[in-house]
Amino acid sequence: MTFLLRSPLLLLSAALLTAPAWAQQIPDPAFDTCLSGLRAPARAAGVSEATFTQHTQGLVPDMGVVEKLNFQPEFRTAIWDYLAGLVDEERVAQGQALLLQHADTLARVQERFGVDPATVVAVWGVESNFGQTFGKSPLLQSLGTLSCFGRRQAYFRTEFYATLRILQAGHIAPERLVGSWAGAFGHTQFMPSTFERLAVDFDGDGKADLMDSTVDALASTANFLARAGWQTGQPWGFEVKLPSGFSASGEGRRTKRAMGEWAARGVQRVDGSPLPASGSAGLLTPAGPQGPAFLVLRNFDAIYSYNAAESYGLAIAHLSDRLRGGGPFATPWPTDDPGLSRAERREVQTLLIARGHDIGEVDGMLGDKSRVAIRAEQERLGHEVSGRAGQKLLKALRGG
Numbered sequence: 001m002t003f004l005l006r007s008p009l010l011l012l013s014a015a016l017l018t019a020p021a022w023a024q025q026i027p028d029p030a031f032d033t034c035l036s037g038l039r040a041p042a043r044a045a046g047v048s049e050a051t052f053t054q055h056t057q058g059l060v061p062d063m064g065v066v067e068k069l070n071f072q073p074e075f076r077t078a079i080w081d082y083l084a085g086l087v088d089e090e091r092v093a094q095g096q097a098l099l100l101q102h103a104d105t106l107a108r109v110q111e112r113f114g115v116d117p118a119t120v121v122a123v124w125g126v127e128s129n130f131g132q133t134f135g136k137s138p139l140l141q142s143l144g145t146l147s148c149f150g151r152r153q154a155y156f157r158t159e160f161y162a163t164l165r166i167l168q169a170g171h172i173a174p175e176r177l178v179g180s181w182a183g184a185f186g187h188t189q190f191m192p193s194t195f196e197r198l199a200v201d202f203d204g205d206g207k208a209d210l211m212d213s214t215v216d217a218l219a220s221t222a223n224f225l226a227r228a229g230w231q232t233g234q235p236w237g238f239e240v241k242l243p244s245g246f247s248a249s250g251e252g253r254r255t256k257r258a259m260g261e262w263a264a265r266g267v268q269r270v271d272g273s274p275l276p277a278s279g280s281a282g283l284l285t286p287a288g289p290q291g292p293a294f295l296v297l298r299n300f301d302a303i304y305s306y307n308a309a310e311s312y313g314l315a316i317a318h319l320s321d322r323l324r325g326g327g328p329f330a331t332p333w334p335t336d337d338p339g340l341s342r343a344e345r346r347e348v349q350t351l352l353i354a355r356g357h358d359i360g361e362v363d364g365m366l367g368d369k370s371r372v373a374i375r376a377e378q379e380r381l382g383h384e385v386s387g388r389a390g391q392k393l394l395k396a397l398r399g400g
């Protein structure tokens with residue numbers, strides 16, 4: 001239901017497109033007409049007249065979100081860049097500290113929903129950087145705009161009505177309801193309709209508050225996974241070694257085969273231990289058979305359903321293993337220029353500034369300005385001019 005719109009990957013790309021502030025506050029007669037037309041269907045969807053009036057009066061569109069909806073990334077982010085930024089030492093250390101800090105809550109969550117602490121905290125870390133990145137778009141404005149302009153209006157209207165119902169029920173104060181440009185909000189980055197289905201009041205104050213209650217947020221994440229078919233006590237999967245010449249063609253997350261069949265084909269765990277005696281799994285080779293390979297079980301599908309992207313599922317799965325004390329993947333990615341952690345991205349930005357480039361703030365997000373500077377440096381260094389920063393560029397910049 002929420003799929004690609006919530007992908008951190010796309011949010012990152014879309015963050016590069018920011019409409020000028022003046023463009024965001026202009027009243028628009030077409031928008032007002034559209035909103036008036038939504039009053040009756042909103043009513044039919046359980047939004048009272050009073051709620052609708054209260055929250056749409058004076059609402060102006062933000063056409064920047066329509067641009068973001070239409071934005072096509074210039075190039076695909078390689079899986080090793082994606083994971084290097086999402087699962088880095090910083091996030092592992094922070095997640096481990098939060099596992100301790102919230103140990104009691106997480107234990108109660110596990111008891112109630114059957115999902116282990118590391119998995120819940122890994123989702124939290126990837127979705128909102130443990131509650132530090134919620135997005136900055138007021139939901140009423142962004143979802144109101146997307147209900148009236150651009151493609152997929154029917155989808156966004158159902159989310160707009162859900163937003164109004166959440167406000168009507170008093171779960172979250174209107175001024176706190178701010179999220180991604182596409183309407184995902186809070187610690188768990190749920191869409192409003194997902195909130196209505198799955199948000200849980202776990203601290204007992206009568207409200208499911210995914211903005212300001214960590215307890216509610218952790219429980220709601222576990223509830224999501226439980227409802228997505230989480231199997232208590234089962235792993236998401238594990239990294240495997242493929243025998244040389246192995247053909248992974250036609251294999252994938254959905255093509256589940258018995259463990260015995262994988263074993264018979266020579267697939268082994270990377271630590272040399274045997275595959276489980278029973279159960280079934282699909283084979284993921286996100287960078288082809290030369291890169292890391294994984295057998296994924298039913299629980300990977302539950303994680304996948306959070307955002308409908310395998311790279312995203314792998315980030316959460318891997319982060320959960322790292323939080324449990326596991327190491328990096330045993331098989332290197334098939335590249336001679338691995339990706340950068342967020343600390344390394346900040347270092348690249350600092351080095352670019354030192355070389356006189358105006359890239360704005362050092363934030364670890366390699367946005368448009370950083371990419372222009374990266375291209376200039378790649379040209380100067382005689383590297384391939386890609387605008388992508390990897391270990392090669394970092395080393396070269398450190399060298400001056």
Ligand code: CA
Nearest residue numbers: 201203205207
């Ligand atoms: Ca609550």
